[in-house]
Amino acid sequence: MSHLIQAEVPERLWLQAQNLVEQGWASNLQELVNESLRRYLESHQDVLAEQFIQEDVNWGLHGKD
């Protein structure tokens, strides 16, 4: 399953992204955006992990199931 997203991108970022595709660093813009998102998510694992732990705490202490 995949999702179609629409986002405004600053001109400079857009040009840099297109340039990377033209140079062959990514097959197309979709691949570049997916890879960028994946790397961003990986680099924010600690923040996410803490968020999930807090969700666990709320569920564990106050959940209904």
Next chain:
Amino acid sequence: MARTDAALVVADAGPLIHLDELDALDVLSGYTEVRVPEAVWREVQQHRPGAFGQTGVQWVRVTVGVPSPRVQAVGGLFTLHRGEQEALTLCLQDGISLLLTDDTAARLAANSLKLTAHGTLGLLLRAGRTGARTPAQVLALLEEIPVRSTLHVRPSLLVQVIQQARAAWGLGDE
């Protein structure tokens, strides 16, 4: 459509390994069944050979087929391992809404598939809420996590969790 009750759960390896390290797998005994996909079963057995000998927990070992296209898609996006993909597949296949996992990427993937995911800390605190363990026992287990388990939690965050639990249970500060 995933079930909203938590009587049935699917487990990834992390919580099973971490709870076994803490001698606390019994906190899963309140679930009607704990379904474990084959790849997860083998991973847990490799690290904790005696884990599935825990009495009182209704283990169900399940052979999972090829991950669905949805799971393959999120699996690729979140670089999930085989066991995590099988666990997500099992949730969708059996209509089970709760996945037990400590892996951040697997939790993200679960969320994207409209599944709920909780991990070792949540299960321990839940045991205190449901009476499966006393609050004092749960607090002791939380304090022992850094020395008895391979679950990685930032020390200051673990202190916060313990403080929250003490406050919720009216135990005040130590």
